[in-house]
Amino acid sequence: MLDANLKIQLQAYLEKLVRPIELVASVDDSASSNEMLELLQTIESLSDKIALSTHGKDARKPSFAVTTPGQPISLRFAGIPLGHEFTSLVLALLQVGGHPSKASADVIEQVRNLQGSYRFETYFSLSCQNCPDVVQALNLMAVLNPAIEHVAIDGALFQDEVEQRQVLSVPQVFLNGEPFASGRMDLEQIVARLDTGAAARDAEKLSAKAPFDMLIVGGGPAGAAAAIYAARKGIRTGVAAERFGGQVLDTMAIENFISVKETEGPRLAAELQQHVQSYDVDLMNLQRAEKLIPGKEFIEVQFANGAALKARSVVISTGARWRQMNVPGENEYRNKGxxxxxxxxxxxxxxxxxxxxxxxxxxxxxxxxxxxxxxxxxxxxxxxxxxxxxxxxxxxxxxxxxxxxxxxxxxxxxxxxxxxxxxxxxxxxxxxxxxxxxxxxxxxxGLLPNSEWLKDTVKLSARGEIEVDARGQTSVPGVFAAGDVTTVPYKQIVIAMGEGSKAALSAFDYLIRSSAPQEEAKAA
The missing domain is CATH 3.50.50.60 (FAD/NAD(P)-binding domain)
Structure with a gap:
């Protein structure tokens, strides 16, 4: 089931375990149960810290719990987590086995402080590139907080459940038996939904930040490129994104990104974020822009949670989203077919x-x-x-x-x-x-540009795209734009990156030229 190379890689990861793990399988005589047991037996053979038991009593078969003695962790997979979910399984083993998560200390503390009882069920498909983020986030929450339970369910294997609960899109999450969310969500987004006071605290924290030299609004390929080019100039750079990675997160196979023969959207998005964060960039995620207020000294951007950020220049790279048909029944049956x-x-x-x-x-x-x-x-x-x-x-x-x-x-x-x-x-x-x-x-x-929040301030085309010149300049001084939200033709990742780089360089040139007279006056 796992080839030799994958076994070697997995064994190397399992060497990071600091406490024992017990895999408790619930099985029957089905072929899928035998397949799951084969996977678990292979994993057991790769580490002396892992023990396998087949005495599980869970109603879902095949399924297995990942536990450790003395820790109240309730984390389970119903099905065979291969495909996109194999990484979720590996991370679950590491985290249950005591290896620390890479999540921020603030978010980890938020999860540990959640009060109440949370029983999560996530339906996924092995071909879904959006599902692992949700599965991995909820698994980590189950490891961190004993009040949180999580089971990840392969919808294709449990078709009767899928039919009964009318699950027609994945990832689909239920909380305490009721629908909670559908679609891609990361750890921060899930915690924000549960911690109702988080948005207000976040808004207050953001609004207290000093003005940026350049603020990039949007975190797709264009925004990431703009941030890197701005940061390399040594100026104070911020990125405020509703969802870092943008549409790339929803892209399966990428085969036309020059010099990279083949990759997947989520992997590219993660690499973009790592590259951005290797520079001195203030990355602010989960921030949906709602208003742009031009000014002589600073441009202000207001966000849905009440936060406001100021900057001497702004690069808008809010991208686009899937276009809807806008016909009767479409919204009513969204995620229901x-x-x-x-x-x-x-x-x-x-x-x-x-x-x-x-x-x-x-x-x-x-x-x-x-x-x-x-x-x-x-x-x-x-x-x-x-x-x-x-x-x-x-x-x-x-x-x-x-x-x-x-x-x-x-x-x-x-x-x-x-x-x-x-x-x-x-x-x-x-x-x-x-x-x-x-x-x-x-x-x-096709796509619809995310530009509604700019209708009263920046000149838009009839299609709602931001009109830009050859330098990425919009109709508002100091405000530049790049990527799929603009009138630049051909909505491609490589083009968005080039446009983001160009917009940042143009914004930097604007900053130099707009500050020169003031510096000359001071010298005089």
């Missing part, structure tokens, strides 16, 4: 009928991926022809369980009140309305 990440949620629709909305590269790639999982895929494209690359179209048309409908406008998502049961579209040639019965809809129709 309407999904935006085929890699994450595809396995939950195994053997079912789904539709993909959008005939660009992302839509056709989604249809190809889903065709290997679901029973049938209907791809719906508004235009008269697909817009994806020719190589992708050839692959799509070679699949027997895919149907392509062009010149079609989706007009409504239908459902039974709990989940999607179909969609309605209009044939743009004949004007006739057609209905398709299905269980899932994956929307892949």
């Amino acid at each position: 309407v999904a935006y990440c085929p890699h994450c949620d595809g396995p939950l629709f195994k053997g079912k009928r789904v539709a993909v909305i959008g005939g660009g590269n992302s839509g056709v790639e989604a249809a190809i991926d889903l065709a290997g999982i679901v029973s049938h895929v209907t791809l719906i494209e508004f235009d008269a022809q697909l817009r994806a690359d020719a190589v992708l179209q050839r692959k799509l048309h070679s699949l027997a369980n895919v149907k392509v409908i062009t010149s079609a406008q989706t007009t409504e998502v239908t459902g039974d009140g709990q989940k999607v049961d179909g969609l309605i579209y209009k044939d743009r040639k004949s004007g006739e309305t057609q209905t398709i019965e299905l269980e899932g809809i994956f929307v892949q129709i």
